Amino acid sequence: MPALDLLGGALSALGQANFPSVDQDYLLEARQMQALSLGVHIPLVCFGISFPAIVLFVEGLYLRTGDPVYHQLAKRWSKVMLILFAVGVVTGTILSFELGLLWPEWMAKFGDVFGIAFALEGVSFFVEAIFISIYVYGWDRLSSKTHFKMGIPIVITGFTGSMMVIAVNGWMNQPTGFTLRDGEVVDVQPFAALFNSNLWHELIHMYLAGFIVSGFIVAGVYALARLRGRRDRYHRVALIVPLTVACLATPVQLLVGDWAARTVAENQPTKLAAFEGLDETTKGAGLTLGGVYVDGETYLGITIPDLLSLLAFHDPNATVQGLDAVPESDRPPVGPVRNAFTAMVMIGSALAALAAVYLFVWFRRWRLPRSKWFYRAVVIAGPLSVVALISGWIATEVGRQPWIVYEVMRTSEAVTGADGIPIGYATVAVVYLTLAAVVVWLLRRLARQPVERELPAEVGR
């Protein structure tokens, strides 16, 4: 396996510390196990950070208008929110364990550098868990205004929690806030580590992704219902709210994506080269749109001259560093990175086009699009947005390889010496497959329950 050879490759002489590494035959499996666990958790996070805001918005409409349809909708959605949160709680717990179980050397060396971020994330998560219970179990038990207020902390902590986790990820890609002296981590400045230069663009990028993913998925459910002929007011509102949210967020995401790419170009030129499959350092580098990258060649792509230089540095003649600038042992596996990046960009652009259609019809004609094809597109937009989300994370995280702490510690130096990794990996895979089946089954069952259950009851019974 070339990726494994790449990762297990000899240390280069770039001046980073040489941490002792254990013999681990299953490094790739360990990485895949971590990736699988993240891949399951991240879509749930999207709902965790954005869905409460959407639910609360609908409840706010109820408070303003007293229209029971809004109450029904917010209450129904809040149940979905609770189930997804519960699943997110446990998949997130697995992640905390895996950080230690799979990468103990990383935690031992750097736990004190980035730990503060996780501590603050823990606080956010705690508050979120408390208020989500009060909110969901408190329907019609608390006064409407109090109930609405109980939802506000959920929205805030969803944001701050994701901010802290992303701070750690930003730090892994741009480690700051410590000094290495003879292989020892000294002079730790946790807050400098937390507020690294990757934090803001990654955070905004992910936050918007949350609204896009949950918006399109929820809208997709009701677009399907509309295609099947359900056009009552309840279904109409349930379609318009998430669809509008997703369609407003998608165009903005393109701009934030550009900002993110420029930061990568500046801070992690090797990663950018992997995004674009750029082998050699090039002045006035072209950008290849689309295509599939196999063994060093891009097939079916359209190359536009100078565009990469223009996008990355806002100068068509700028020099873009290629993969050849670093030794082979310091390069990420280009295939998955380049293909994942392309997938994200293509899907993101397609979603933006869909959003443009919707926003145009909505603001020009003040109605919903009539074409069945529009609603079919919305139905597949949900799953596609998840593919884009995961692809984006693959691009940035596999693009970080072979480093766990960029240019400081290699993933191979962080991994556990445990030899049971394949067993653990298989177990997690089986559990998550089952879990996925159960969640889908459950949400379908919930969707079949009559909406009348969600009518407002008298408060204080």
Add this chain to the structure above:
Amino acid sequence: MTVDLVTAVLVIGVTAYAVLGGADFGAGFWDLTAGGAQRGARVRGLVKRSMGPVWEANHVWLIFVLVIFWTGFPEAFGAVMSTLYVPLFAAAVGIILRGVAFAVRGEAATIREARGFGATFALSSVLVPFFFGATIGAIASGQVPAPPGGGDPIDSWTNATSLYIGVLAVATGAYLAAVFMAADAVRAGLPDLIRAFRARALGAAAVTGALAIGGILVVREDAPDLYDGLTSGAGLVAVIGSVIAGSVTAALLWRGRFGPARFTSAVAVGAVIVGFALALSPDLLPGVLSLDQAAAGDDTLIPLLACVVIAVVILVPSLTLLYRLTLRGTLDTEFRPIVAADREERP
């Protein structure tokens, strides 16, 4: 000084998780042992009703413990994870199964579904505290070698002390759950369940008490240093405190005063954990790594303590609100026995 404070925070976190999270696992134990689908229906109904609004918040204490551990004592965390990955991984998988099974069991519509989810929930509720207990036992009995590298993945947690603490953790959770749910049954006005959980609480108190006393002998044989720590000085004081709180709880249970029994039972369990910490002190990994050696520098510990202060300021009122609403019954769902083919009303 900072090390002592962070240690105290860690011990508080472990105690809170052992009491609150432990009670949720214990509820799963009573679900497992409630008997057939018809006979156990009412017990299972109360388990679900009691856990529903609080289990997620209770679970977060585990995350809190992990974070404080790896931030405050990164080297020890790495060593523990390198050695005890088998029980920890098993516990983590159990946590997924339990959480999901609990969240979805209310949606079960057929006998088979209800049994499947119920069994998964209940079985993993027993396994998770066992593996966590075994992990604590392994750390306390000095099974984790000095970093880097790890100890034996199996032998490290299958010594007598580890297995014993694992069993004790299951029993403790069942004991707490029975006490808490007896009180919940009073609030719900369900006399048959008050009787059922009073009997369970008294039985569990007897079993846990006997285990605690019998276990001392196991520890004396298997981990003499730990035994010495528990039977002298501050460790002994904590153990005696636990015995007193346990006896008071038994008396309160006998007289049917379940509200105060909630607190005394929690004290009885908490005192044991504090006793363990005192017995180990000043070591974190006995004979290998002291708390001072394992701790991160003040550059990290001071901001960490600042975070804890922020956490206290935000969390204490939030948790107070949650538990007040819960104990007042505001968040209660209608009591419904969990019988097969009955889909419970969700909130």
